[in-house]
Amino acid sequence: ATLMFDTEYQQIHQSESDVFITLKSGEPIIAKLLVAADGANSAIRKQFNMALSFKDYDHHALVATVKTKEPHANTARQVFLPTGPLAFLPLSDANTHSIVWSTSPNHCDELLAMDDTTFNKAVMAAIDGQCGLCEVQSKRAAFPLKMRYAQQWVSGKVVLMGDAAHTIHPLAGLGMNLGLKDAAYLIELLTSDSKEFASTRTLRDYERTRKLDAQKHIAMMQGLKELFEGANPVKKLIRGVGLSLVDNLGLIKHLFAKEAIGK
Structure with a gap:
């Protein structure tokens, strides 16, 4: 196997049995399968016209790194506020967390406009002081939350995986796990297919099974969002x-x- 980092592609074409990729360097690559795991705004999904359904959650997610007086003890914390959930996710440093605050667009703008001192107080109050004094360590960033669901996950020898195939609300932190389950199931199918690598039957099995799981989680997240807001x-x-x-x-x-x- 060859790993290539920081390598962009220029063109992708495919025949009935192969995928042809031309890198920006001009180097050609021929493969039996192309797995598109290039994120929610997948350029490969768009190139192959794989239809997408989406819904605006009417939430923005504010993310930042926060240091707290009390250690996190490798414990993730989440509080459900009237405007949306706030998650404290432990990082490698004993007192440092990555926070994800899902809230209304207007409230998100207010949080972004606060100076650091005011923001620190707002975060500590929101989590009810569970970790003591809070001190933001990074710039704050925010992005709108949308449910995305690809209606088609397979196009010839091109398959979608992870956020390229589905995105859900982060309130239960299951989005990454869904992508890992995509990868695990595809690997299981490919390694058990002794007759033909990445056969049409194998790829359709992957698409059918993983789409059902994604649909279940999308419905569950919508229900949880409605139950926990307000x-x-x-x-x-x-x-x-x-x-x-x-x-x-x-x-x-x-x-x-x-x-x-x-x-």
């Missing part, structure tokens, strides 16, 4: 009872954990 007292009661049941019923909790880690 301050409706009925929603709050359902959330509280539901989470308490999950926390206290070991079997259900185990099933949720397995789903979250992609098993």
